[in-house]
Amino acid sequence: MNSSTRMVLSAALFIAALFVPQVPALQPYLTQIAFLWVMILFALTWDVLGGQMGYNSFGNILYFGLGMYATAVIQRDLYFTVEEYANVAGGEQAALTTAEYLFGLGLGMGTGALLAVIVAALLGSGILGLRGHYFAICTLGLGIAAGELASGWDYIGAGSGLVTPLLPDALGERGPFFYYVFLILAVIAFLVLRRLYAGQFGLAINAIRDDEDKAEALGLHTTRYKTVAWCVSAFFLALTGGAFGNLVIFIDPTDVAFAGPTFGVWMVLMAILGGKGTLWGPVIGATVFHVTQELFWTYLFGWQRVALGLLIVVVVVFFPLGIVGWMRERWPKRFGEVVDAEARKAQISLEGES
Amino acid sequence: MTDLLKIDRVCKSFGGVVANDAVSLSVPEGAIIGLIGPNGSGKTTLFNSIVGYHPIDSGSIRFRGEELSALRTAEIARLGLLRTFQQTRIFGKMNCVQNMQISVPHVGDSFMTMWRRFPPEVTERAESLLKFVGLYAKRQLRAEDLSFGQQKLLEFAMALMNEPKALLLDEPTAGINPTLINGLIDRLKRAHAEFGITLFVIEHNMRVIMNLAEYIYCLAHGELLANGTPEQIQNDQRVIEAYLGGH
Ligand SMILES: Nc1ncnc2c1ncn2[C@@H]1O[C@H](COP(=O)(O)OP(=O)(O)OP(=O)(O)O)[C@@H](O)[C@H]1O
Ligand SMILES: [Mg+2]
Numbered sequence: 001m002n003s004s005t006r007m008v009l010s011a012a013l014f015i016a017a018l019f020v021p022q023v024p025a026l027q028p029y030l031t032q033i034a035f036l037w038v039m040i041l042f043a044l045t046w047d048v049l050g051g052q053m054g055y056n057s058f059g060n061i062l063y064f065g066l067g068m069y070a071t072a073v074i075q076r077d078l079y080f081t082v083e084e085y086a087n088v089a090g091g092e093q094a095a096l097t098t099a100e101y102l103f104g105l106g107l108g109m110g111t112g113a114l115l116a117v118i119v120a121a122l123l124g125s126g127i128l129g130l131r132g133h134y135f136a137i138c139t140l141g142l143g144i145a146a147g148e149l150a151s152g153w154d155y156i157g158a159g160s161g162l163v164t165p166l167l168p169d170a171l172g173e174r175g176p177f178f179y180y181v182f183l184i185l186a187v188i189a190f191l192v193l194r195r196l197y198a199g200q201f202g203l204a205i206n207a208i209r210d211d212e213d214k215a216e217a218l219g220l221h222t223t224r225y226k227t228v229a230w231c232v233s234a235f236f237l238a239l240t241g242g243a244f245g246n247l248v249i250f251i252d253p254t255d256v257a258f259a260g261p262t263f264g265v266w267m268v269l270m271a272i273l274g275g276k277g278t279l280w281g282p283v284i285g286a287t288v289f290h291v292t293q294e295l296f297w298t299y300l301f302g303w304q305r306v307a308l309g310l311l312i313v314v315v316v317v318f319f320p321l322g323i324v325g326w327m328r329e330r331w332p333k334r335f336g337e338v339v340d341a342e343a344r345k346a347q348i349s350l351e352g353e354s
Numbered sequence: 355m356t357d358l359l360k361i362d363r364v365c366k367s368f369g370g371v372v373a374n375d376a377v378s379l380s381v382p383e384g385a386i387i388g389l390i391g392p393n394g395s396g397k398t399t400l401f402n403s404i405v406g407y408h409p410i411d412s413g414s415i416r417f418r419g420e421e422l423s424a425l426r427t428a429e430i431a432r433l434g435l436l437r438t439f440q441q442t443r444i445f446g447k448m449n450c451v452q453n454m455q456i457s458v459p460h461v462g463d464s465f466m467t468m469w470r471r472f473p474p475e476v477t478e479r480a481e482s483l484l485k486f487v488g489l490y491a492k493r494q495l496r497a498e499d500l501s502f503g504q505q506k507l508l509e510f511a512m513a514l515m516n517e518p519k520a521l522l523l524d525e526p527t528a529g530i531n532p533t534l535i536n537g538l539i540d541r542l543k544r545a546h547a548e549f550g551i552t553l554f555v556i557e558h559n560m561r562v563i564m565n566l567a568e569y570i571y572c573l574a575h576g577e578l579l580a581n582g583t584p585e586q587i588q589n590d591q592r593v594i595e596a597y598l599g600g601h
Binding site: 198204217220222224225277343346348349 | 452504
């Protein structure tokens with residue numbers, strides 16, 4: 001595929017995606033389809049560290065939950081006191097005007113993203129010094145600890161969770177509204193990452209993945225790149241979390257916000273399934289994973305987790321490079337890799353002038 | 355000539371093994387200096403100490419008058435003191451041009467330069483240096499698909515891309531096809547003459563080092579055994595014994 005066909009294809013996909021909520025047959029599934037964009041955001045943001053930089057993080061869910069709580073708390077505290085909110089939330093729920101709702105949501109998501117970036121920078125300068133499995137294990141603790149903290153903190157609802165304000169009627173149904181929010185977020189995240197991967201940032205984190213000692217020996221500011229990479233994924237994850245809380249309305253500290261065993265693990269699986277360290281891999285992996293999961297849920301109810309587990313085993317055993325990695329091995333030319341036998345066989349010579 | 359690199363009584367042990375025992379030597383600006391010694395005599399350890407790969411036990415290492423022993427590897431590299439690895443280290447999953455692009459000097463890097471794309475000049479320079487080491491035809495191949503010898507040449511080109519003031523080369527000709535060795539010696543000399551890079555070279559191939567270096571240090575059992583011009587070293591009884599005696 002050359003770049004112009006790819007452009008046309010991507011544009012066509014995007015336009016098709018814009019019209020999905022208008023298709024009557026898809027109306028009942030809009031929330032599930034909105035979820036697809038969330039899954040793509042999960043996989044894309046995980047892959048920044050896990051795929052492109054070679055640092056497997058099992059703690060990215062921290063930023064998702066952080067963004068979710070920050071947004072919900074700001075939405076609440078802008079217009080209510082904690083007790084007031086607890087009362088209305090139990091009854092007919094807090095009714096906000098369109099302007100109030102959008103302002104609260106925007107300010108909340110922005111603040112959540114900023115907070116996540118700060119936390120990623122602080123955590124990153126500490127634990128990104130760890131290599132390999134040590135880093136992975138250390139991040140595993142992050143999500144768990146955050147879930148515990150959130151479950152015990154009354155201000156954010158503790159173990160009984162937190163309810164987000166309802167979407168005002170003027171903004172329509174929740175399904176289509178958040179479908180567009182996540183679509184836009186996913187497209188922006190994709191474009192930003194594509195731009196970053198094309199420049200010095202992308203090559204620097206790839207270099208860290210391939211040989212961090214060598215990258216240091218060449219004078220790269222490895223700590224800076226690693227920290228910024230984590231901040232970038234924290235930023236988009238927090239925005240995703242902020243909107244996600246409003247989509248599902250109810251934030252449970254361990255099942256929704258800091259849901260390590262589900263969302264936290266899925267992020268990793270989807271990126272691996274699609275192809276770690278590639279731009280399209282996470283997108284494709286998330287799509288295949290989400291669709292398969294929905295199908296399993298519909299047709300294999302009761303066995304859906306077993307089927308999902310088997311799917312993962314099959315992928316890891318037979319497609320260790322993921323879907324995109326496998327396609328690239330199979331049709332390297334279409335992915336811009338050189339298989340020119342001449343180049344491979346070329347004898348090198350160091351005679352005379354060059 | 356002023357000393358670019360000055361090493362003063364550097365000691366480094368690993369557990370009970372004394373890898374470097376009070377080694378002192380100096381590398382004048384603009385010179386090509388050789389470092390030889392039997393296997394395990396502490397040559398690579400000395401390079402590692404110089405570039406801050408591990409802390410030293412005692413002694414002092416100065417580059418252009420600045421003490422290096424408290425600095426980290428990347429900071430030392432940005433000062434213009436670069437090393438290549440005996441085991442050859444390149445970025446395997448990236449192609450040769452990308453390996454070269456990311457090897458640009460990072461001394462002026464700010465928070466903003468992280469986001470930049472590589473300007474065409476960088477790519478042109480990358481390609482011309484790949485030509486310089488004979489790898490141009492393979493520039494689009496992943497580095498891991500190159501042979502060991504070719505990776506060695508790529509690593510050398512990456513070092514040149516970094517525009518160092520001094521380059522520490524750990525066995526640059528090891529694993530290189532014998533028919534290419536003369537060409538590589540020529541490239542090393544040109545890197546020195548045309549790019550003005552001071553070279554400090556570890557080498558086991560006596561023909562290469564005698565041909566290349568103007569002054570040679572010889573290590574044995576972590577200690578400095580001898581130093582002198584190539585002729586002096588070749589005729590030094592202690593050096594001959596260290597190599598032939600095999601103790
Ligand atoms: N990281 C390390 N941990 C423990 N011992 C080490 C380490 N690095 C080197 N040594 C020991 O220090 C001594 C010197 O090793 P060094 O690699 O510096 O030798 P060398 O002169 O480069 O040898 P060669 O010519 O084989 O490359 C050896 O005895 C080696 O086993
Ligand atoms: Mg060595």
